[in-house]
Amino acid sequence: MFLSVRDLPEMVKLQTAPESVVFLGAGASFASDFSKPTMRSFFDAEHEKYGNLARLLTDFYGTRPRTEWNLEEILGYIDLSSTRLARWDPRRVLLTDDRHARAYGECLAYVDERLGVDPDSVCERHARLFRSLAPRDSVVSLNYDLIADQALLRVDADRVGATNPKRRSRAMKPASLLAAPNLMAGFVPGFIGDEFEEGFLLKLHGSLDWITCSNEQCPAASDIFRRTGSEIPGQIAGSPCRRCGSALRTVLVPPVASKRALEHHQLQLQWSIAYRELSRARTWVVVGVSLAPSDFDVRWLLRVSAAREFDSGLVVHVVNPSRDARQQFRELLGPAGVSLVEHDGMDSFLVAK
Numbered sequence: 001m002f003l004s005v006r007d008l009p010e011m012v013k014l015q016t017a018p019e020s021v022v023f024l025g026a027g028a029s030f031a032s033d034f035s036k037p038t039m040r041s042f043f044d045a046e047h048e049k050y051g052n053l054a055r056l057l058t059d060f061y062g063t064r065p066r067t068e069w070n071l072e073e074i075l076g077y078i079d080l081s082s083t084r085l086a087r088w089d090p091r092r093v094l095l096t097d098d099r100h101a102r103a104y105g106e107c108l109a110y111v112d113e114r115l116g117v118d119p120d121s122v123c124e125r126h127a128r129l130f131r132s133l134a135p136r137d138s139v140v141s142l143n144y145d146l147i148a149d150q151a152l153l154r155v156d157a158d159r160v161g162a163t164n165p166k167r168r169s170r171a172m173k174p175a176s177l178l179a180a181p182n183l184m185a186g187f188v189p190g191f192i193g194d195e196f197e198e199g200f201l202l203k204l205h206g207s208l209d210w211i212t213c214s215n216e217q218c219p220a221a222s223d224i225f226r227r228t229g230s231e232i233p234g235q236i237a238g239s240p241c242r243r244c245g246s247a248l249r250t251v252l253v254p255p256v257a258s259k260r261a262l263e264h265h266q267l268q269l270q271w272s273i274a275y276r277e278l279s280r281a282r283t284w285v286v287v288g289v290s291l292a293p294s295d296f297d298v299r300w301l302l303r304v305s306a307a308r309e310f311d312s313g314l315v316v317h318v319v320n321p322s323r324d325a326r327q328q329f330r331e332l333l334g335p336a337g338v339s340l341v342e343h344d345g346m347d348s349f350l351v352a353k
Contacts, residue, residue, distance in 0.1 A: 017280035018199055019134055023302075024141040024148055027288020027320055029115075031346045032123040032147050036115055039292075042071035046113070050106035052099065071111065072292065075254035078104045108237065108250050112208055115145040119228075126151035128350050129285070135159065138199035138277040139170065142289065142298065144208050144252055149228065152201055170201045171228075177202075177273070178210065178224040178266050202274045204298070206251040206267075211237050215246035224251055224266050255295040271301065278305035287319040287346060291328050299332060306336040314338045319349045 029036040037044075043066055048054045060077060061069055078100050130139070130152050141148050149171045156169035177200070203210075209228050213220040220243040227235050237250045253267065278284065278301070291299055306314060316338050318329045326342050333340065343349040 016136060016196070018137045018277050019281060020137045020283040020285065021277050021281040022129060022133065022137070022139045023278075023284055023286045023289060024139065024143055025287065025289030026143060027290065027322075027325070028126070028141075028346070029143050029145050029147050029288070031288060032125055034117050034121070034123060034147060036117075036145055036147070038290075039072045040070045041067040042114065043069045043110075044114075047110055050110055052102040053106040053110060056099070056103040072254045072294070075104075075107065075252065076294065078107070079254060105238070108252065111144065111252070112250070115208060117145065117147060117150065119146075119150065122151050122154045123147050125346050125350070127155055129287070129346070129353075130155040132353055133199070135198045137281075138202065138274075140202045140204065140274045140277065142205050143203070144206060146207070146209055146228070149201065149207075149209065170199050172226075177269055178226055200273055200277065202270045202277070204253075204267075204270055204274060204301075205255070206253045208250060208252075210251035211235060211248045212251050213241040213244065213246055214249040215241065215244050218244040218246060220244070222265065224264075255292055255298065271297075275301060275305055278302070279308070282313060282315065284314070284316045285319065285349070286316060286329065287349075289320070289329075290322065290325040291332070303332055303336065306333050306338050308336075315341060317341045317343060317349060319343045319346055321345050 026036075026038040030038050043057065047057065056078075057069060057074065060074060081100055082104075126148055130148075133139075139148055139152060152171040153169050156171065160169075207226075209226055210224045211227065212224045215221060218241060220241050225235055235248075237248050239248050240246070241248055251267075306316070308314065314336075316329065316333055318326050318340060320326050321344050330340060343352065
């Protein structure tokens with residue numbers, strides 16, 4: 001491989017490391033101005049209006065109290081049932097697949113209802129947190145909701161003024177993270193232009209804002225369409241795919257399904273860049289993350305990103321009111337030699353900041 005002198009400025013851009021990365025879990029949305037539910041105790045009485053979902057939840061949890069009903073657990077159960085029973089027990093899948101499909105569709109509608117926020121609303125706590133970041137810093141989120149998206153879009157718009165704020169926002173760029181860029185040169189394998197000049201918003205478990213074709217054999221299933229910022233109407237889950245006619249679906253990834261989901265190249269790219277950003281940053285701010293036993297991929301990502309060949313002085317701020325959650329990070333990252341600073345809530349961290 002030979003590099004010319006004209007390649008050097010581009011190489012410098014790619015080597016520019018973020019100073020900080022914010023890593024968000026469900027507790028960050030719970031602590032937001034909108035007080036969104038965490039994955040555990042996600043379901044309230046409103047789920048009962050979704051008949052198929054209500055029956056599945058009753059069958060699955062039995063007499064367990066509703067406070068123990070976990071969204072990621074039920075999404076993972078449906079996902080594994082639909083993918084494995086088709087191969088292991090085709091006769092049974094004829095009886096259960098349609099019921100699970102209807103329950104899954106209703107579950108996505110319920111999640112949208114529970115986690116939705118007004119598109120013009122901004123969480124001031126998230127905005128204060130993001131204002132402390134440099135333009136090259138990134139945000140990594142495990143959350144399906146758009147609280148971080150909207151706050152980051154507002155913060156970046158205030159920073160760059162009227163100079164094409166959506167293009168310059170970490171919440172919106174680069175488009176090539178989700179779909180192949182439409183270039184006259186055709187497919188380009190690497191990043192282009194200023195895509196690495198500033199940071200990213202990376203959503204490792206999908207988003208209520210993302211849709212794709214539900215037919216894995218369809219060419220359109222290789223891309224993800226982001227609805228926010230689109231001027232094209234009618235891009236909603238349930239609409240027919242223009243390539244094959246299958247229903248479009250929202251892209252949500254429960255932890256138990258992340259290994260299979262990472263076969264989707266656009267999600268693989270999100271995780272790859274998350275590793276790149278985390279492994280090079282000197283400071284992490286981990287807000288509201290409780291590591292589920294099934295979250296093997298997230299545990300691995302954090303641990304391998306913290307393990308540096310040389311002592312880089314990595315400082316990890318763990319922001320969580322739960323002592324157990326903070327203990328998880330002491331056990332996970334302590335052996336990597338990082339400096340852990342604990343905070344019992346977002347407000348106390350922002351005051352200290």
